[in-house]
Amino acid sequence: MSDHAEPLDKIVVQDLYKIFGSQPKKALALLAKGENKDAIFEKTGMTVGVQGASFSVKEGEIFVVMGLSGSGKSTLVRMLNRLMDPTSGKVLLDGEDVTTMDDEALRRLRRNKMSMVFQSFALMPHLTVVENVALGLEFEGVAKEDRLSRSMEALEQVGLSAWAESFPADLSGGMQQRVGLARSLAVNPDVLLMDEAFSALDPLIRTEMQDELLRLQEEHKRTVVFISHDLDEAMRIGDRIAIMEGGRVIQVGTPEEILQNPENEYVRAFFRGVDPTQILTAGDIVRNTQVTLIRHPGHGPRAAMSRLSNQDRDYGYVLDARKRFVGVVSTDSLKEVIDLPKGERDITDAFLEGAESVNVNESMQEILPMITANPWPVPVTDDEDRYLGVVSRNMFLKSLQRPDISPSDTTDGR
Numbered sequence: 001m002s003d004h005a006e007p008l009d010k011i012v013v014q015d016l017y018k019i020f021g022s023q024p025k026k027a028l029a030l031l032a033k034g035e036n037k038d039a040i041f042e043k044t045g046m047t048v049g050v051q052g053a054s055f056s057v058k059e060g061e062i063f064v065v066m067g068l069s070g071s072g073k074s075t076l077v078r079m080l081n082r083l084m085d086p087t088s089g090k091v092l093l094d095g096e097d098v099t100t101m102d103d104e105a106l107r108r109l110r111r112n113k114m115s116m117v118f119q120s121f122a123l124m125p126h127l128t129v130v131e132n133v134a135l136g137l138e139f140e141g142v143a144k145e146d147r148l149s150r151s152m153e154a155l156e157q158v159g160l161s162a163w164a165e166s167f168p169a170d171l172s173g174g175m176q177q178r179v180g181l182a183r184s185l186a187v188n189p190d191v192l193l194m195d196e197a198f199s200a201l202d203p204l205i206r207t208e209m210q211d212e213l214l215r216l217q218e219e220h221k222r223t224v225v226f227i228s229h230d231l232d233e234a235m236r237i238g239d240r241i242a243i244m245e246g247g248r249v250i251q252v253g254t255p256e257e258i259l260q261n262p263e264n265e266y267v268r269a270f271f272r273g274v275d276p277t278q279i280l281t282a283g284d285i286v287r288n289t290q291v292t293l294i295r296h297p298g299h300g301p302r303a304a305m306s307r308l309s310n311q312d313r314d315y316g317y318v319l320d321a322r323k324r325f326v327g328v329v330s331t332d333s334l335k336e337v338i339d340l341p342k343g344e345r346d347i348t349d350a351f352l353e354g355a356e357s358v359n360v361n362e363s364m365q366e367i368l369p370m371i372t373a374n375p376w377p378v379p380v381t382d383d384e385d386r387y388l389g390v391v392s393r394n395m396f397l398k399s400l401q402r403p404d405i406s407p408s409d410t411t412d413g414r
């Protein structure tokens with residue numbers, strides 16, 4: 001039983017379509033007949049922006065929408081707050097249908113619930129930083145004192161309160177992007193829509209902004225829909241990723257799920273570019289706490305079994321008397337051994353194949369195939385073959401989000 005209730009669906013998208021052109025119905029009819037985007041454009045001159053998108057975004061998660069240029073990411077996300085009107089389908093926010101909202105309801109939605117951060121937005125050079133942040137609120141008709149205090153709060157959240165009275169020209173590119181983020185945060189939205197918000201930044205500042213977003217999430221847990229065409233970014237910040245191809249959402253899942261089970265060649269091609277694995281070693285992310293260690297010899301299968309069951313684990317690591325890692329046992333295999341005639345019941349019989357250990361210095365690139373192929377975590381040993389801990393797929397993926405590991409301080413040979 002879990003202590004935590006499942007997060008609620010914050011946004012539910014149901015069979016959403018966007019056709020650009022004068023006769024959308026004609027294009028929808030052709031889509032229904034199974035014609036594809038290119039054929040429809042050729043026959044009718046109409047462009048299929050998004051077709052049949054259905055998914056939900058959970059409260060508090062960072063949901064990344066990823067895909068090649070022209071795959072429909074921006075169109076999809078702009079329909080969430082009705083910057084674009086869908087041709088058909090529904091978008092529910094907290095159960096309320098956004099697609100049927102009138103102008104007043106839409107204004108309220110954008111003022112209180114959903115705000116959008118763009119890749120490039122113009123800061124007014126003659127306005128101070130805090131006035132620039134307040135601009136969004138002014139636009140939404142918020143009273144002046146309220147505007148300034150909310151803007152100061154937002155600047156504090158992005159670490160720029162000391163710059164409130166400065167002018168944009170005094171700020172670096174990264175700081176200016178923070179001002180853009182602060183502008184959206186000032187609305188105090190439940191939902192942040194971020195359209196390639198960090199793509200124009202140089203790589204170091206981009207990583208810094210990703211960390212900033214993750215830090216803000218720890219404090220506030222907003223629901224974030226983040227468009228990116230960059231897998232590293234998606235894996236680093238995304239709780240789940242939706243992959244778009246030719247207007248369709250072809251796969252939604254955690255990075256781990258997609259990595260393990262890519263829907264098609266297009267998705268696989270994205271994940272071929274997984275790069276951060278090259279800069280992390282197993283030792284960087286090894287963790288001792290997740291496993292139960294079983295001494296061998298000395299513990300019979302029954303004792304090992306009870307240790308595992310006591311801790312609610314399906315597997316344990318077996319060490320020899322000198323604490324060297326010798327293998328893995330699962331409860332299933334232990335059960336089989338317990339059924340053997342007495343005298344033959346050795347824990348060794350229960351060792352699983354494939355739980356090869358890796359050295360602490362091996363890079364994640366090298367152990368990634370093991371991590372994806374095996375259902376259990378991969379044990380990590382030091383140069384003297386002493387067991388140190390395990391690396392699991394989950395930890396590997398999580399490690400991409402760890403701000404304390406930066407590419408510059410993870411080197412091979414540590």
Ligand SMILES: Nc1ncnc2c1ncn2[C@@H]1O[C@H](COP(=O)(O)OP(=O)(O)OP(=O)(O)O)[C@@H](O)[C@H]1O
Pocket residue numbers: 020021047048049050067068069070071072073074075076229
């Ligand atoms: N206003 C428009 N009028 C006509 N076609 C459009 C319009 N906006 C987008 N499209 C088309 O819809 C499709 C999806 O475009 P969209 O901008 O949503 O893709 P994207 O994945 O966000 O691309 P990018 O990464 O380049 O921003 C493309 O074929 C595009 O040409």
